[in-house]
Amino acid sequence: MKRFLLFLALAVAFTSHAQQMALKKGIITDGIKVNDTIPETFALYLPTNFDASRKWPVIFVYDMKGRGKQALSMFVGAAEEENYILAASNDIRDSLSITQNIRISTRMFNTVSSMFPIHSKRGYTAGFSNGARFASLVPTFVKNIQGVISCGASVANTEVLTSKRPFQFVGIVGNSDFNYPEMLALEKILNRLRFPNQLLVFEGEHQWPTQEYLSTAMEFLTLASMAKGHIPSDNGFIKKIYEENLVMVNNWVASQKPLIANGLLDEVIDVFRPHLTVDSLANSKKVLKRSKLFKAQNRDQNAIFFRETLIREDYVYYLEEDILTYNYNNLGWWNYQMEELKKLDKSAKVFERQMGKRLKGYVNALIEDNIDIISIEKNVDREALIFLWMLKTITDSGDFSYYLKVISESSKMEDYGTALFYLEELLKNGFQDKKGLYNLENTALLRITPQFNEIVEKYLKEARYDIIDE
Incomplete structure (x- = not known):
């Protein structure tokens, strides 16, 4: 059926005055002011069937570069399907302190709550990567946040979690994501702390999950609200979602992915136990774990995790040493490590291929974290920064921004030999x-x-300036 965009006239009540504005249902509206006294804005999404006569769940989505509309766009399909309002600040930044970002969040929460009939027990946060980490911090500091959808990241700090303010954690991660082992470990920590949690695993790297996984995460939040009595139970909804999840489990078993199937089965048992009898699923889980394929894959994955941990420790140790000593001579060692990871990409063993992708993602994230730390220091260590930029051209040769940074900074210091070398490497790639x-x-x-124009002409066919032979 063709869907029509509907206009909804809403009176937005602010502290100082009321502002009349028209919002469209079914599309993202960006640039909505928090209030007239502070230059903060947010993006908003209302499902097409939004009706102000009933209370609605809301998910506050985080992007640490203030890209509210972009962050919401990833959740829109699932929010439309599952009937969730979405909101995302355009002013949250990783360069700001936690306190500043929490205050920005609180002001946005208050504004959204004043605009719409938000269910007091159905407020959630979500995000991807660093945005997800911050989303996991918010329930510790802000009341009435009932859950977190964390894509590709663990919680920011398990030490701040408290049983006095529990929340439901729904993690979504690819099995080739460098955060995958950490999220598996987090599941055990949350279970020990008795935090309600689920972990959805897909085949992929450090990337946004598909709409299917985001919808499942929202469905789990809805089922938890039903179990707690915050909203009435819907037997038709429960049966439908239960059957869909069983199909997913069976598909993973059929594709010989018993580890993912077992993990999903765990979550299905946990989520549906308050609503249905799940004894048969518990028996199915026992049978699955006794299978030869499960035992073999579980053993292989654990061995890979151990090997991966040792390699990660080497990366951390050598990077710290190289930054402290500006050890350009060790760039060759890093290049060798990347060549070894390329070999893993061609391995006949699936767990080795996954490890190779995770290690590449990990080393790049490690370098980027160090770049961020050095960049915000009062007295920036330019030499260390140049070293890290050079290292990034090795670990992520397809990201041209780091070559350009090295060329620019080397030229500024009149080190034209280095600038020309990285110019040619840039064009080669x-x-x-x-x-x-x-x-x-x-x-x-x-x-x-x-020399500059000769290199440009060699790779781009035509230089801007003529080359004159003397």
Whole structure:
């Protein structure tokens, strides 16, 4: 059936005055003011069947670069299907303190609550990667947040979790995501703390999950609300979601992925126990865990996790040493490590291939964390920063921004030999933006040299300046 966009006139009550604004249902509305005294805005999504006569669940989605509309766009399909309101601040930043970001969040919460009939027991947070980590902090500081959907990240700090303010944690992660082992470990911690939690695993790397997984996460939150009596039980909904999850479990078993099937079966038993008799599922789980394939894959994965831990420890140790000593000579060792990871990509063993992807994601995240830490210091260590940029051209050769940073900074220091080397490496790897290259900061003198233009002409066919032989 064709869906029509409906207009909804809403009176938005602020502290100082009321502002009349028209919002569309079924699309994201961006740039909504929190109030007239603070220059903060947020993006909002209302499902097409929004009706102000009943109370609604809301998910506050976090992006640590303030990209509210972009963050919401990933959740829209699931929110439309599961009937959730979405909101995301455009002012949350990883450069701000936790306190500042919590205050921004609280102001947004209050505004959204004043605009719409929000269910007091159905407020949630969500995000991906760093946004997910911050989302997991919010329930500790803000009341009435009942749950978190965390995509590709564990909780920010397990030490701040308290039984006095529990929340439901629904994690979603790819089995080749570098955070996968950490999220498996988190599940055990949350169980020990008696925090309600579920973990949904898909086949993939550090990436947004599909709508199917986001919908399942929202369904789990809805089922928990029914179990707690916050909303009436819907037997038709319960039966439908139960059957869909059993199909997913059977599909994983049929595709010979018993570890993922077992994990999902655990969550189905946990989520549906308050609503249905799940004794038959418990028996199915026992049979699955006794299978030769499950035992073999479980043993292989545990062995890979142990090996992976040792390699990660090497990465941490050598990176710390190299940053402290500006050890450019060790760039060759890092290049060797990346070549070893490429070999894992071609391994006949699936768990080795997954480990290779996780390790590559881990080392890049580790380097980026160090870049962020150094960049915000009062006295920035430029030498350490250049080293890390150079290292990123090895560990993530397809990200051209780091080559450009090295070329710009080297030119600024009149180290034209280094600048020319990274220029050629950049072009070798497929960089095509000639205009951006000739407008690169700090390279005015470099750009007019014959060597620069010879390299450009070699890879991009035509240089801006003529090459004159003397």
